[in-house]
Amino acid sequence: MKAAVLEAYREPLVVREVPDPKPGRNGVVVRVAANGICRSDWHGWSGDWPGLFELPHVLGHEMCGVIEEVGPEVRDLRPGMRVIVPFSGGDGSCPWCKTGMAHLCDDPITVGFTTWGGFAQYVAIEHADFNLVELPDAIDFVTGAGMGCRYMTAFHGLVDRARVGAGEWVAVHGCGGVGLSAVQIATALGANVVGIDIGADKLALAKQLGAVAVVDAGESNNPARSVREITGGGAHVSVDALGIEATCRNSIKSLRRRGRHLQIGITTGAAKGDLSVPIDTIVGKEIELLGSHGMPVTEFPAMLRMVAAGRLDPGKLVTRKVALEETSAVIAAMDDYDTLGFTVIDRF
Template identity: 45%
Template structure:
């Protein structure tokens, strides 16, 4: 539960404004789209002109029929023998090939992986959208189906958790923010949390959430990704509540214990959420431009690319709070 690192780059404003890589951050695009510079920081080639780059999200579809989610780079492949899309063939920097803490990173099929940004959006705002804010938007609004007046619990107030707090509060929900960092909880309250729970030394955070919400949250998110926060999120729900797993759950054997007995007894929904599809960005960007959502406020520090290794190492012992933006050419 702590600080999130993101990267920023100058961007090009074409006929339809600057463009953003679907997996997050800012890009710069030469008019003929010969070169794309991504937040992570990217070089790609395509024959499509820059003023068509905003029409992303139409190229791939999941097996279930919907557009493929963001969070990965999409690769073009012919439709398989079952007639469905090729969503499982996505790739992601740092997982499938070289990572993204660099001045340039290769970006395949930019016409699918780019999203147009408004002309008046600042570098910091666009960089803060990145993986965490768009991911949180999908988790809260699309997967979680948040409704005004509901109680929403957010376990873990790093970049994606604070984004979720802001988005849920802006949707009219009452938010309980859970973390072990006083500074993170202070930011969560600033972004609209009605209740803040410091879980340090708390034996049963789920019980406290149920008490604070008068019986349990309607919607709860594990925005950290640990067995403890996953279980607390599920156990903190009321009857027919919705748990959304946002944080990744790495484990030695690839499995994570989940309190399914409670899920069965209370008819809970257990959902996963991973990134956000390019075609759904306009709704989020409209709220950002209107000032309803303020991802720029998540940025608490700016560093150079050379300082990134030390900042990453420090996250284990002094994670801080908010989002750190890396300026690779400063």
């Protein structure tokens, strides 16, 4: 099969033939129909997570497609079924998986990182009965791809972790793919959303997706103060959708008393997982800090019902469709935050 292979960190991906994957006993092979290019791919390409996989490697973790082949122990899946591949999969047998929280699995399967991913014509998925979600016929592949990573991550964070309620103020710091997903989802939940970014195109898209106000963090010296003014004292929930110190601190400082900070963005290799946070603000305002990682398959029915009902539309975040050969250039452009919304590979 054809794949875009990471052979050296921060070098262009090499599109070449690699062996076709075979399904494991409880696994399937999926023909990839659409795969979104996510900032986590940029982290992987940049060498931020050297212990996670060996080179050469095939990235790509935000995909949907059609089941091509099933292993002998697969019960519920058949060739021809359309599926979403959530990146945060599990072994199906640990205490976390057994209580519906496979995204926190003791032995996680993170497709595109712990196994080869979807920058390829085919991908193998282990424990497939447990880890795959059927893609409803009404949802096209390009729309469905984002639900494998960024869109579901925003949904889980806002719904399950931050418990966003109707009428609350939600500030979203960083309007990249996951941030714009958060804008659309929080709006659908009935919240009033403020989008914050330094890119005028990103802020314009945030408004189209439902933000009632936007703050240009480049021109404003103090975006947190702007959010507190717009919201009459601070947001109820504030999201760091990027994972750099400025967005994390601004998010916490955007909150009202008892506000909830939702950390979705992960740090860059330079920060190595640590950011400085305003402790006295957290103490004095009784701020809650919430982390959020992926989404378990158990939460998919709720999200898919909202998509089917037209309340959520991940397709509105897709601004560009590319061929596999263009993947490398899209990832490199993320050095300068020079992508808008979701870019999805739809030709392999």
